[in-house]
Amino acid sequence: MSTGKIQFAEQDGTFALKFVGEVRLTLCSALDATIEKIFGAGNFSSIIIDLTEASNIDSTTLGLLAKLSILSRQKIGLLPTLVTTNPDITRLLESMGFERVFNMVGTPVPCPECLRDLPAQDLSEALVKTKVLEAHRILMGLNEHNREAFRDLVSALERH
Structure with a gap:
């Protein structure tokens, strides 16, 4: 498995x-912290998410992207x-209903040399579970397809 x-x-x-490679749960705490940083900034005016080099994005990451849009x-x-x-x-993004909550385009981000890697973060298992649950609840709120697709997972997470 390639790392992202x-x-x-x-x-x-x-x-x-900019997402590169396989973007999975292990990167979600850093992504969530960055989302909080972005919306805490007083000068926030726009955001661009470049997925042109992403090979896979898991559902928790998709939920955090939906959170960012909201x-x-x-x-x-x-x-x-x-x-x-x-x-x-x-196709994955469209199946999740992202065309309704993002401006989807095919032109990469200018100034790729300006980008720096997000730092890794260590979180407790309980905090990771909370983040996964939040991300999937957000995805479920986007459309009926997602609600059906993630209902069992969310129910299982809520029970444990």
């Missing part, structure tokens, strides 16, 4: 995230831009 990474940059209130609409009234050129990733 998430890179981050900010300039004049525009925030950029917060963007609440804070500044704009949908984030999501860049995807991989047909498999695009």
Whole structure:
């Protein structure tokens, strides 16, 4: 299994995230902390998520991306831009209903040399479970398909 990474940059209130390789649960705590940082910034004006080099994105990561979109609409009234050129990733995003909560485009992020890797974070098992549960609840809220797809997982997490 190839490892993934998430890179981050900010300039004049525009925030950029770039997902590379297989982006999975292990990167979600750093992603969630970065989402909090973005929306805590006083100069936030837009966000771009570049998925052109992502080979796989798990459901927890997708839930955090949905959270990012919801917060963007609440804070500044704009949908984030999501860049995807991989047909498999695009199909996955569309199956989750992301075309309704993101501006989806096929042009990569300018200034890739400006991006830096997000730092790894160690979280307790309980905190990881909380993050996974939150991400999947957000995904379930996007559409009926997601509600059906993740109902059993969310129920299982809530029981334990």
